[in-house]
Amino acid sequence: MPIPTSKPFQKQTAKDKAYQQIKEWIVNGTLMPDEKLAEVELAKSIAVSRTPIREALLRLNEEGLVVITAGKITRVAQIDADNIADLFEPMAVIEGLAANQAASKIDEAEFKKLATLEKKYRVSLNSNKLINILKADRIFHQQILAIADNAYETKFSDQLYSHIYRYELAMIKMLDADHQNFKITANHEALLKALAEQNPVKASATMTKDWLSTLQKIVSIQELTESQK
Amino acid sequence: MPIPTSKPFQKQTAKDKAYQQIKEWIVNGTLMPDEKLAEVELAKSIAVSRTPIREALLRLNEEGLVVITAGKITRVAQIDADNIADLFEPMAVIEGLAANQAASKIDEAEFKKLATLEKKYRVSLNSNKLINILKADRIFHQQILAIADNAYETKFSDQLYSHIYRYELAMIKMLDADHQNFKITANHEALLKALAEQNPVKASATMTKDWLSTLQKIVSIQELTESQK
DNA sequence: ACACGTTTTTTTGTATACAAAATAATATTC
């Protein structure tokens, strides 16, 4: 018998299906901030019963994308644009740590893969769709987290990112009409170099700076649009 | 009508009750690592139905204290003593960040409260129960997180801490017979001073060092007991 | 038209039912 190549078939449960779907709807704006989330309605829409919907909502509540209060109506969490730093600052230090650890333990194969992703990222910079850039950027970061190989860090980063991505998508939608070409791009070459040199301190500092400068860019865009009112 | 002093009555749901109870059992070792968690059994034991038990288990699964796999049996997560650094390193940087932020924004009242907690901690050092020290220590740290006032950081720290505390309790149980007085104590005075000076960089560095030195102590205890076999 | 009180409808939280799959127990074969 040939050894099965794929992992032991992971069943896609109704709960997971509901979770992914609702999360996507919230992140991409289909479900608007503060919108009411009735379990029966969602159940009908996703074609499962209330139970998996409920379990998905509880998880999203944990992650802060949904607000469940006592026995009251469940709502989509608001986007706290005022406190966007609350997302970026922990992100900066956690992925800074991940970069540090990755630099300490990265091997040849991992570095090659990372370099490929960096190249893809640079290619994406020529795209006129900002979303493509954001996605390529995220994949690059996720690879660093994978190399660091710390489940807590990875989960925390993913969680923060879903909020950040949601915010960025909302911002793009809002601004795209006016500013065709505002960029939230990063310079990954310095980071890649620090990892090549296996220099943890430099890798960490570069990663942290990357996130904080992105935060700065976003804040300045906020101020710009704020002043335009 | 007098203005109500207490917060709007937060209902203690069956789900919360189950969550707290099961979590406590896992952390304090009543439920052992890898032990089977049958929903009906837990339901009987806590006197609620399967639904709230299930919701509690899902949350604990999210937090890594319980392992739910596909349609298989649910078990208490193992204590990964080998990778104890996976907990302490993110903790060190996240609470380092929190200390940084707290130093930037701390006010008179907050500082007074923190100083009181530091005093209580110092008093606890005289206790011969290590658990008392750990608890006073944790309250001190939580106050810093409260001052930093970042929900993501607080939640992440709490989550990591439940694993750390679980590990420490298990260690105490194991070693208490032999070593009556091994200490995992911290020096909070330097931290308090950095906060008094409103020096973010120093506060952050002190906090990070605090966690990493605790990690070092634990690792050396591990090596000690390892060599005794 | 607006405030207030009452009734109706939703909505949640919990309990329970049921099927499919996994686990455990038992029997069977060699």
Next chain:
DNA sequence: GAATATTATTTTGTATACAAAAAAACGTGT
């Protein structure tokens, strides 16, 4: 007796039922 096959039992995942509370709708009086 050990390995395998078969049966019985648990256990989970999902659906549904039901009550209590919240939200919405409606009416009434002013």
